[in-house]
Amino acid sequence: xxxxxxxxxxxxxxxxxxxxxxxxxxxxFKPHNDPNKPDFDPNVKPFxxxxxxxxxxxxxxxxxxMFVSVEDLMIRYHRMKGFSTLWVPGSDHAGIATQLxxxxxxxxxxxxxxxxxGREKFVARTWEWKKKxxxxxxxxxxxxxxxxxxxxxxxxxxxxxxxxxxxAFVRLYEKGLIYRxxxxxxxxxxLKTAVSDLEVEYSEEQATxxxxxxxxxxxxxxxxxxTIRPETILGDTAVAVHPEDERFKKFIGKKAIVPILGxxxxxxxxxxxxxxxxxxxxxxxxxxxxxxxxxxQRHNLPIISMxxxxxxxNENGGQYKGQDRIVARxxxxxxxxxxxxxxxxxxxxxxxxxxxRGGEIVEPMISEQWFVKMESxxxxxxxxxxxxxxxxxxxxxxKVYYNWLDNIKDWCISRQLWWGHRIPVWYCPDNHMTVARxxxxxxxxxxxxxxxxDDDVLDTWFSSGLWPFSTLGWPEQTPDLKYFYPTSYMETxxxxxxxxxxxxxxxxxxxxxxxxxxxxxxxxxxxxxxGHKMSKTKGNVLDPLIVMDEFGTDALRFTMxxxxxxxxxxxxGIKKVEANRNFANKIWNAGRFxxxxxxxxxxxxxxxxxxxxxxxxxxWSLADSWIWAKLQTLIRDVERQFQNFQYGQAGQQIYExxxxxxxxxxxxxxxxxxxxxxxxxxxxxxxxxxxxxxLRLLHPFTPFITEEVWGxxxxxxxxxxxxxxxxxxPEVLIVAKFxxxxxxxxxxxxxxxxxxxxxELVRSIRNLRSEKNIAPSKKLAAQIAAGDKTDLLKEQTxxxxxxxxxxHSLLTIQTSLKDKPADSVAIVAGSIEIYIPLTGMVxxxxxxxxxxxxxxxxxxxxxxLEKLLSSDFANKAPAxxxxxxxxxxxxxxxxxxxxxxxxx
Numbered sequence: 001x002x003x004x005x006x007x008x009x010x011x012x013x014x015x016x017x018x019x020x021x022x023x024x025x026x027x028x029f030k031p032h033n034d035p036n037k038p039d040f041d042p043n044v045k046p047f048x049x050x051x052x053x054x055x056x057x058x059x060x061x062x063x064x065x066m067f068v069s070v071e072d073l074m075i076r077y078h079r080m081k082g083f084s085t086l087w088v089p090g091s092d093h094a095g096i097a098t099q100l101x102x103x104x105x106x107x108x109x110x111x112x113x114x115x116x117x118g119r120e121k122f123v124a125r126t127w128e129w130k131k132k133x134x135x136x137x138x139x140x141x142x143x144x145x146x147x148x149x150x151x152x153x154x155x156x157x158x159x160x161x162x163x164x165x166x167x168a169f170v171r172l173y174e175k176g177l178i179y180r181x182x183x184x185x186x187x188x189x190x191l192k193t194a195v196s197d198l199e200v201e202y203s204e205e206q207a208t209x210x211x212x213x214x215x216x217x218x219x220x221x222x223x224x225x226x227t228i229r230p231e232t233i234l235g236d237t238a239v240a241v242h243p244e245d246e247r248f249k250k251f252i253g254k255k256a257i258v259p260i261l262g263x264x265x266x267x268x269x270x271x272x273x274x275x276x277x278x279x280x281x282x283x284x285x286x287x288x289x290x291x292x293x294x295x296x297q298r299h300n301l302p303i304i305s306m307x308x309x310x311x312x313x314n315e316n317g318g319q320y321k322g323q324d325r326i327v328a329r330x331x332x333x334x335x336x337x338x339x340x341x342x343x344x345x346x347x348x349x350x351x352x353x354x355x356x357r358g359g360e361i362v363e364p365m366i367s368e369q370w371f372v373k374m375e376s377x378x379x380x381x382x383x384x385x386x387x388x389x390x391x392x393x394x395x396x397x398x399k400v401y402y403n404w405l406d407n408i409k410d411w412c413i414s415r416q417l418w419w420g421h422r423i424p425v426w427y428c429p430d431n432h433m434t435v436a437r438x439x440x441x442x443x444x445x446x447x448x449x450x451x452x453x454d455d456d457v458l459d460t461w462f463s464s465g466l467w468p469f470s471t472l473g474w475p476e477q478t479p480d481l482k483y484f485y486p487t488s489y490m491e492t493x494x495x496x497x498x499x500x501x502x503x504x505x506x507x508x509x510x511x512x513x514x515x516x517x518x519x520x521x522x523x524x525x526x527x528x529x530x531g532h533k534m535s536k537t538k539g540n541v542l543d544p545l546i547v548m549d550e551f552g553t554d555a556l557r558f559t560m561x562x563x564x565x566x567x568x569x570x571x572x573g574i575k576k577v578e579a580n581r582n583f584a585n586k587i588w589n590a591g592r593f594x595x596x597x598x599x600x601x602x603x604x605x606x607x608x609x610x611x612x613x614x615x616x617x618x619x620w621s622l623a624d625s626w627i628w629a630k631l632q633t634l635i636r637d638v639e640r641q642f643q644n645f646q647y648g649q650a651g652q653q654i655y656e657x658x659x660x661x662x663x664x665x666x667x668x669x670x671x672x673x674x675x676x677x678x679x680x681x682x683x684x685x686x687x688x689x690x691x692x693x694x695l696r697l698l699h700p701f702t703p704f705i706t707e708e709v710w711g712x713x714x715x716x717x718x719x720x721x722x723x724x725x726x727x728x729x730p731e732v733l734i735v736a737k738f739x740x741x742x743x744x745x746x747x748x749x750x751x752x753x754x755x756x757x758x759x760e761l762v763r764s765i766r767n768l769r770s771e772k773n774i775a776p777s778k779k780l781a782a783q784i785a786a787g788d789k790t791d792l793l794k795e796q797t798x799x800x801x802x803x804x805x806x807x808h809s810l811l812t813i814q815t816s817l818k819d820k821p822a823d824s825v826a827i828v829a830g831s832i833e834i835y836i837p838l839t840g841m842v843x844x845x846x847x848x849x850x851x852x853x854x855x856x857x858x859x860x861x862x863x864x865l866e867k868l869l870s871s872d873f874a875n876k877a878p879a880x881x882x883x884x885x886x887x888x889x890x891x892x893x894x895x896x897x898x899x900x901x902x903x904x
Contacts, residue, residue: 003599004716006709010588012552016704020142023707028734029147033084035479047083048487049075050468050517051148052500053156055094056130057101060140062526062534062572063493065544068144069560070523071491073647075147076700078488080738086484088471089141089148091134093157095460096191096357099419102126119418126419130155140545145553145703147734152480154471156463157421164470165421165463166437168511173435177373178413180425180433182303184286184293185412187365188355189311189325193416194369195355196459197409200362202351209348210333211279213341214239217255217264223248224279224343228350229288230336231328233259234317235306238284240295243269245280259341260332261318268299287366305366309416325363370414370423370456377506378405384505384515392520393645394567397494404498413459420457427452465503468516475511487517494522494567521645522567526560529573547577554702555581561701562651583655584705587698590663591709594687595716597674601684602721621679622796623669624686626755629748630661631690636741638697651701658694665759666690672802681722688717688725693739707733754792758800760829761793765804765836768827771850772838781810783824785817785833793832828854828898830891851899858896865889 023029033044049071054064071087079085102125103114114122138153154161172178185194210230213222223239239256241248248267255264272295273282286296287305296303306316313320313328320328336342353362382405384390385398392398414423426434432445442449466474468490472481486508490501501520508516527533528540535541547556558580564570620628634657641650666687673683692713699706710733717726730736765782774780782804786793793800793813801808817835820826824835865885868874874882 004595004712004719005599006588006592006595006712008592010585010705010708012554012584012704013549015708016143016145016553019704019707020145023147023732023734024150026732028732029087030149030151031084031086031484032735035483040479040483042483044084046086046484046488047075047078048086048088048484049489049491050088050471050487051090051146052492052496053090053092053154053464053467054137054141055097056091056134056137056155057094057098058137060137060143060544062542062544064137064141065144065556066523066526066560066564066570067491067493068141068146069557070521070564070647071489072144072146072557072703073561073700074489074491074521076703076734077642077738079147079734080696080699080736082737086152087146087148088152088154089138089146089150090154090156090467090471091137092460092464093130093155093420095415095417095420095457096193096195098126098129099417100191100357102129102419105129114418122418143545143548143553145557147703152471156460156467160473161463161466161470162421163437164466164474165458166424167475168462168466168507169424169458170435170437171511172372177376178370179373180368180370180414182366182368183371183410183412184290184364185367185369186353186362187307187309187311187367188357188360188362189309190360191355191357191417192309194367194412194414195357195362196412196461199356200353201356202353204349205352207348207350207352209278209346211343211345212259212336213343214256214259214281214283215341216251216267217257221251223251223256223267223281225281225283226278227283228348229329230333231313231320231325232285232288232306233283233332234261234313234320234328235285235287235304236265236283237286237296237301237304238265238299239267240270240273240282240284241267241280242273242275243271245273245275248281259336259339266301268295268301270295270298288364290364293364303366307363307365311363369412372411372413374408374410374506377510378408380509381405381502381506384509389515390505390518390520393522397497397520397522397567401497401502405502411459413462414454414456415459416455417457420460421463423454423456423458425454427454461499461503464500465507466511468504468508469512485512485516486514489519489521490517491521491523494524497522523564524567524569527569527571529571529575531569531571542572542574547574551577551581552584552704554584554705557703558583558651558655558701562648562655564648566645583659584702586659586663587695587702587705587709590658590667590691591713593667594691595712597670597684597687598713598716598720598722600674601681619679619682620686621669621673621682622751622755622758623666623673623799624682625747625751627661627666627686627690629752630657631693632742632744632748633752635693635697635739638739639741654694654697654701658698662690662694668803669799672798685722685725688713688722692725692729695733696736696739699733699736703734710736757789757792757830757832758796758803761800761832761834762803764827764829764834765806768825768836769805772825774838776805779805779807779810780836780838782806782812783817783821783835784811784813785815785835786813787815787831789832790815826851826899828895831894831898833898855896855899858892858899861892862889862896865892 031046033041033046051071052067075085075087106112106114106117106125117125169178186197186200188195207228209226209228211224211226214225215222223241225239236258241252243252251267252269254267256267258265272291273280284292284295284301286293286301286303288307304316306313307325308314311325313323313325315321317328320331323331354360355362382402385392385401392401424436426440428443428446428448428451430446430448432443434440434444434451440451443451468487469481469485472478472485474481490504492501504516508514525533528542532538532540544556555577559572559577560570563572563576634653637653638650641647670683670687673679695706695710714726714729717723784793790813797811797813798808800806801811821835821837824837827834827836865888869885869889
């Protein structure tokens with residue numbers, strides 16, 4: 001028989017790339033049931049995820065590590081469950097973000113602006129940038145073990161997706177859901193484009209509140225007004241007061257004089273004005289404030305825009321024309337001071353709107369833009385979640401989703417950029433509009449061939465909102481679209497629930513008549529080990545590439561997955577990753593032990609399956625039965641946690657089983673069983689079965705090390721006398737069957753209870769050794785009074801002695817002891833009393849504090865359980881649970897009684 005010993009240490013650096021290459025070239029990332037192939041079976045259920053497309057300019061960051069880890073876990077689990085799995089990879093052209101990077105690069109390296117370069121050349125340069133950097137993010141995602149079908153990779157500006165965007169725009173236009181007009185929008189002066197409400201971040205900042213006089217026409221009287229933006233006085237079209245404000249009632253209907261400019265504007269009454277806030281009077285600038293815009297609509301006020309696209313004062317600003325908004329603020333205030341119109345200034349804390357991308361202050365401005373009417377789309381999106389067609393995990397985010405869609409405004413979809421999907425509208429000299437799926441050659445209204453396309457591009461979220469179906473070939477009814485759509489899960493961060501998820505839901509329903517996915521799983525943000533947001537300025541950013549280089553991909557993935565719960569932020573630090581690198585080493589060492597155990601078997605006839613319908617045979621030891629029962633419990637728990645999206649808890653339970661139950665207990669016990677020729681083969685079979693299933697459970701979490709170890713396990717097994725165990729195993733773990741839960745069969749609970757009692761006994765003796773600093777090599781004598789557990793303990797004498805470091809020849813087990821042995825330390829484990837003679841080794845007089853501590857602990861449990869069982873719990877909880885707690889109470893009372901007797 002060939003020996004298959006594993007190297008002493010696991011070398012992730014040489015393993016990960018080799019394993020990934022094997023998976024990819026072997027076609028394991030592709031759906032096993034492909035609608036484009038002759039053997040396609042439409043009855044095989046698919047499981048599909050569309051990757052949240054990262055920006056082409058991006059570098060891998062910790063957020064990518066989170067979503068890739070979670071989605072790859074989902075995909076690997078469903079692949080092992082037999083689903084025809086498809087994970088669609090791709091990237092986003094990312095409009096503003098990409099254009100900004102290319103502009104900065106041009107300025108830095110060539111000292112030219114995009115305007116100097118011209119649109120056509122700038123777009124060509126941006127495509128060059130995409131080709132150079134676009135592939136980097138894919139390679140980095142591969143590093144994380146992402147099992148995407150790379151042959152189906154898509155980009156939001158590729159030919160197929162561009163066609164989908166055209167189709168979507170034209171359909172909405174034809175239905176009257178898209179319109180163009182002047183509206184108040186958020187304007188980013190640095191980016192020179194409109195930005196959506198969602199792309200504006202509000203930060204609390206210190207500002208100045210400027211108080212001044214609004215003079216009443218034809219009199220010396222005035223209304224005091226305050227503002228934080230004096231430059232917007234140039235666009236005022238009214239002064240508003242509350243209709244019941246006694247201070248200003250007499251002025252309603254009169255005219256006020258705009259400072260410096262001298263324009264007359266009306267004084268109006270509106271309930272929106274607060275009599276308590278500020279001076280009780282408002283200047284109304286509808287061209288530069290959303291609240292003022294609403295007031296202007298109610299009162300039919302004119303709307304004046306006093307800023308241009310660079311946030312400089314335009315022709316409506318009189319003598320301040322051409323001045324930057326901040327410069328104009330200083331100048332107009334100085335002029336007002338000189339004119340005696342200034343009352344005072346004071347510090348003021350307020351929220352300032354800033355562009356998420358550029359960071360500069362956003363200006364509300366009137367601008368000619370394209371909009372989508374959202375009411376009907378939003379209602380459809382609301383219904384899909386309310387009637388259960390789409391489930392949001394965690395459920396609490398449904399309220400947030402409802403709130404946003406219930407209050408949604410029309411969506412400004414045009415952006416004044418050059419990089420993106422250009423709006424498919426053409427104009428002739430007479431300003432007729434032609435909206436077309438294909439580029440037209442003439443005006444659809446007048447036939448003029450002198451037409452030009454709209455200069456604006458669409459908001460990035462317009463194209464990424466089509467992602468789940470455009471990536472599958474829509475609007476064509478492709479085989480992929482028919483089979484893989486609707487997709488299954490949409491996994492992403494809760495921070496883009498509105499930006500992206502809601503838009504995909506509305507788009508899917510509008511264009512395909514179906515929900516784009518049935519489940520939305522939202523993960524939280526990744527924070528540092530102290531719970532602080534990661535930022536370069538704080539220096540607390542964790543670079544996943546560096547972490548993987550140092551500790552391996554599996555350690556990073558396991559940290560991300562086990563530390564997370566749906567919708568909650570996750571704290572991640574290097575210490576956690578290092579601890580999980582140690583777990584990877586534990587898996588490796590367990591693999592070495594099991595493979596060495598296989599190699600220890602003599603050649604001979606193969607044994608038959610030693611389980612009957614999953615139940616242990618007569619040949620099984622108590623430890624064999626216990627570990628098998630614990631494994632079945634684990635399989636049931638993991639399946640339940642996966643169904644409830646509690647992946648972190650599932651991973652933690654597998655970790656504890658492998659580290660504690662399997663490695664610390666069963667492997668230690670198996671060393672003794674392997675020495676015995678009669679139990680050797682059964683022990684090896686149990687080691688193999690349990691380790692195989694544990695690796696399968698772990699594979700979605702830590703794919704590289706499990707694939708590597710399982711491959712070695714399979715090879716060793718096929719060359720062994722027990723090769724029948726691997727007869728149904730595939731060549732690679734990635735497509736091995738995920739363990740199915742079994743129903744309990746009745747034998748498990750007694751076996752677990754018996755073994756748990758022995759664990760308590762062993763732990764008690766080990767704790768005593770530790771407290772008394774007794775060397776592990778020192779074998780101790782012991783007398784045990786076991787009561788009704790005497791037969792059990794006698795059967796397991798060898799195991800107890802081995803695990804607890806007892807001298808087998810000096811170990812006696814009896815039902816009871818007439819007299820307490822002199823000069824012995826007493827330990828109580830459940831209902832069992834253990835006496836260990838330690839004469840000459842320890843001061844027995846000092847042992848009293850330990851017993852008193854144990855008694856106090858037992859009494860604490862008794863008090864807690866008595867309180868619990870005398871409460872409503874006894875009436876409301878399931879009978880089995882009440883019985884279990886009652887048994888615990890009896891056991892603690894027994895323990896307390898025995899300790900009290902020893903203290904007498």
